[in-house]
Amino acid sequence: MALIVQKYGGTSVGTPERIRNCARRILESQRAGNQVVAVVSAMSGVTDNLIKLAREVSPNQDPAEREMDVLLATGEQTTIALTAMAINDLGGKAVSLTGAQAGISTDKVHTKARIVNITPKAVKQMLDEGNIVMLAGFQGQTAGGEITTLGRGGSDLTAIAMAGAIQADLCQIFTDVDGVYTCDPRVVPTATKIPEISYDEMLEMASSGSKVMQSRSVEFAKKFGVRFEVRNSMNHNPGTIVKEENKGMESVVVRGVSIERNQAKVTIDDVPDRPGVSAAIFGAISKANIMVDMIVQNVSTDGLTDISFTLSTADLPKAESALRSVLVSLGEKAALRTQTGVAKLSVVGIGMRSHSGVAARMFAALSEAGINIQMISTSEIKVAVTVEEALIEKAARAVHTAFDLDDKASA
Ligand code: ADP
Ligand code: ASP
């Protein structure tokens, strides 16, 4: 008998019929002789809708994050109960548990809490009594009993963390595509399913825009060595195994291509080229709790330089007001410029550690497609550029083809 954790995402539980489909699959897994914990997300669109409602009732200020968590946790609470009912209706025996009931303890950072500990006593007891455990994704509880949520896409983290805590034999992430592809198949229709991928590559892809997995969940899986499979809830095709790297994996130079839209570029022109300037700029940005991505500083002329960086468009107004307050301290010529409509394109692969020429090949492909590169950044296993957002799909397809990633059958 194996112990299995499955996770079904929002689209997979998006309608009553789809909930019954998941209930059937969960029940089949148990009837094959296994113990099953099934994590579910809110039905698709529900979390977005709750966020919209919160903004409507609080147009003058951001709602308190504590209240956002109380609100958002209801989405998953609905689906655990409905899926448990569907399983029971099909002749099975299921019981639903919220994050708190399942012993998922987090820190106090509302809306993006981190799991600090899992006490799976109730989960184990329910399993031993022959139940399927329906576990609410995306939520936990602080030591003080407050409801928290784990950041968008956080049901992936619930599944992986619970699989680690109960030492599950198998962790399966069911979604609406057959696995992890060489690029989002909605953007590049010739993308190929990747049979297996290392934690590091999955992490770089997820954090550079491939939202098929929440990046924090992959980080967790890597840290605790939780292997998992990403697969389709609507068919029985084999999916993608995400696991520790092996020697063979380095022979592929580029594993995948990611895109991230809704980026903005901030430039501060004519700042003095002296110690303390970057510290003042990024100190103000960090104090406003804004995450920056690429940072570029130009070579100085006449003692003055320009600094540019990218961030999510949603954070731009906050960044502008944070920077205005430090601008005066950056010299009389310092001027702030911003640009929206920017997107990021990244190529990822652990093979880059041992192969050169990846950046040159990527830039050549973009040049042949007539696409201008605005900013460039690199890491050990990634090369990323920003381009005009309107051109991002064309850019992704050109680079995907240049690295020979197109599915031969559909190309
Ligand atoms: P779920 O609701 O099941 O969590 P998500 O919408 O979070 O599903 O993730 C699945 C989606 O991720 C797919 O529909 C696909 O459009 C998108 N996606 C982005 N990048 C990739 C990729 N490299 N491989 C597969 N899917 C991807
Ligand atoms: N319902 C949450 C979201 O939409 C969590 C999840 O789906 O994983 O972000």
Ligand code: MG
């Ligand atoms: Mg998801």
